[in-house]
Amino acid sequence: MYKAFLIKYSEIGIKGKNRYVFEDALVRNIREAIADCDGVFEVTKERGRIYIEVQSEYDYDELIDALTKVFGIAAICPVVLVEDKSWDNLCKEACDFVKAQYGDKSFTFKVEARRSDKNYPMTSPEMGIELGAYLLDRFPNMQVDVHNPEVRITIEIRDRAYIYSKSIPGLQGMPVGTSGKAMLLLSGGIDSPVAGYMIAKRGVKLEAVYFHAPPYTSDRAKKKVVDLAKKVAVYSGTIRLHVINFTEIQMAIYEKCPHDELTIIMRRYMMRIAEKIALENDCLGLVTGESIGQVASQTMHSLRSTNEVCELPVYRPLIAFDKQDIIEISQRIDAFETSIQPYEDCCTIFVAKHPVTKPNVNVIRKSETKLEDIIDDMLETAYATDEIIEITK
Numbered sequence: 462m463y464k465a466f467l468i469k470y471s472e473i474g475i476k477g478k479n480r481y482v483f484e485d486a487l488v489r490n491i492r493e494a495i496a497d498c499d500g501v502f503e504v505t506k507e508r509g510r511i512y513i514e515v516q517s518e519y520d521y522d523e524l525i526d527a528l529t530k531v532f533g534i535a536a537i538c539p540v541v542l543v544e545d546k547s548w549d550n551l552c553k554e555a556c557d558f559v560k561a562q563y564g565d566k567s568f569t570f571k572v573e574a575r576r577s578d579k580n581y582p583m584t585s586p587e588m589g590i591e592l593g594a595y596l597l598d599r600f601p602n603m604q605v606d607v608h609n610p611e612v613r614i615t616i617e618i619r620d621r622a623y624i625y626s627k628s629i630p631g632l633q634g635m636p637v638g639t640s641g642k643a644m645l646l647l648s649g650g651i652d653s654p655v656a657g658y659m660i661a662k663r664g665v666k667l668e669a670v671y672f673h674a675p676p677y678t679s680d681r682a683k684k685k686v687v688d689l690a691k692k693v694a695v696y697s698g699t700i701r702l703h704v705i706n707f708t709e710i711q712m713a714i715y716e717k718c719p720h721d722e723l724t725i726i727m728r729r730y731m732m733r734i735a736e737k738i739a740l741e742n743d744c745l746g747l748v749t750g751e752s753i754g755q756v757a758s759q760t761m762h763s764l765r766s767t768n769e770v771c772e773l774p775v776y777r778p779l780i781a782f783d784k785q786d787i788i789e790i791s792q793r794i795d796a797f798e799t800s801i802q803p804y805e806d807c808c809t810i811f812v813a814k815h816p817v818t819k820p821n822v823n824v825i826r827k828s829e830t831k832l833e834d835i836i837d838d839m840l841e842t843a844y845a846t847d848e849i850i851e852i853t854k
C-alpha cells in the first residue's frame with residue numbers, strides 16, 4: 462500500500478549553510494544504496510525533507526533493508542500520499558489507512574497534524590481534533606490517549622498531503638562523504654572492520670590498507686580481508702583497499718631486533734607506511750581497531766610507542782570497548798563469521814612467545830636503529846608493491 466517514504470534525519474550539527482551538503486550527500490547515498498533494489502524509485506529533497514517515491518512494483522522488505530544500512534537516516538516512515546487534500550477526502554483516506562494498517566486491533570492513538578501550506582483552511586490543532594473525532598466515530602477499537610499513545614497518526618499538509626504512523630528506526634550517524642576521508646588499517650580480525658564501520662558512521666569516507674606477508678600468509682588470508690572490506694563497504698560505500706607486501710620488513714625485524722619487541726616494531730612500521738599512503742590519498746587520519754589492554758601490543762605503554770611514529774591523528778573508536786561489545790557490533794554488521802575464519806595473518810605468525818607489555822620507547826627506538834642501513838630501501842620496495850583493489854558491497 463505504500464508508494465512513498467519519508468526519510469527523517471537528525472538535524473544536530475547540520476544547521477546553517479552546511480545543511481545542503483548534508484542533505485545532498487544523504488540523497489546521493491540513498492540513491493546508491495537502493496540502486497540494486499527491484500523497482501523504480503525517485504529520491505527527492507523538498508524543503509527540509511527527503512522523500513522516496515515508488516514508481517513501480519517493488520519489494521518492501523528489500524527496500525527497508527537497504528535503507529536501514531544508510532548512515533544519516535534517523536527514521537524511515539512509510540507514507541500514504543494524497544493528491545486531493547480537501548478535508549473530506551483526507552478524512553476518508555485516513556480511515557482507509559487505519560483500516561488497512563490496524564484492522565480491528567484495539568489501540569490508543571493520537572492524531573498529529575502539521576501544515577506547511579499556511580493557506581490551508583484549517584489550523585493544525587483543529588485538524589487534529591476533528592480527525593481524531595472522525596476516527597473515533599468509525600473505529601470502536603480505538604481510544605484517544607494524547608499523552609502516551611501507542612500509535613501516532615501523523616497527517617501533514619504540504620503541496621500534497623501525507624499520512625503515516627509507522628517509524629522504522631534508521632542507523633543515525635552522518636552521511637558518508639560529509640566528513641573527509643580516513644585510512645583504515647584493516648586486518649583479518651574482529652576489531653578493525655568494526656572500527657571502520659564506526660568511523661564511517663560519523664560521515665567519514667574510508668580507504669584501507671592491509672599488510673600481508675606471502676608466502677607466510679596465504680592468498681586465502683588476503684581474500685578474507687577483501688571479504689571483510691566488502692562487509693564494511695555495505696555501510697561505508699566503496700573502499701579502495703591497498704595491499705602491501707610486508708614480508709621483507711617483517712623478516713628483517715625478526716632477524717635483527719629483540720623478539721619480545723617484534724610486534725611493537727612491526728606495528729610502528731605499519732603505521733609509518735599507512736601514514737604515507739594516507740597522505741598521498743588525501744586522508745586526514747588513520748583508523749585502527751585497538752582497544753586498551755586487549756593484547757600486549759595494546760597496553761597504554763604499547764600504544765604510546767606505536768602512536769609516536771606518525772603525525773596524522775590515529776582514530777581508535779574501540780579504545781574503551783570490551784571484546785564482547787565489539788563482537789556484538791561485528792555480528793550486527795555481518796562481519797563476525799568472516800572474521801573468525803582461521804586464516805593466519807602476519808602478526809600471528811611472527812608473534813613472540815613473551816612480548817613486552819610495557820615497552821620503553823627509548824629502548825624501542827634503539828632497537829630500530831639496527832635496521833637503519835636497510836630500512837629505507839625496504840620501505841621503497843614495500844610501497845612499490847601497493848596493489849589497489851576497489852571494494853564495493
Ligand code: ATP
Nearest residue numbers: 646647648650651652653670671672749750751808
Ligand atoms: P583485529 O581484530 O582488527 O585484527 P586484533 O585484536 O587482532 O585486531 P592486533 O592484531 O593487535 O589486534 O592489531 C591491532 C590493529 O592493528 C588492528 O585492529 C588493525 O587496525 C591493525 N593491524 C594489525 N595487523 C594488521 C595488518 N596485517 N594489516 C593492516 N592492519 C593491521
Ligand code: MG
Nearest residue numbers: 648649650808
Ligand atoms: Mg589482528
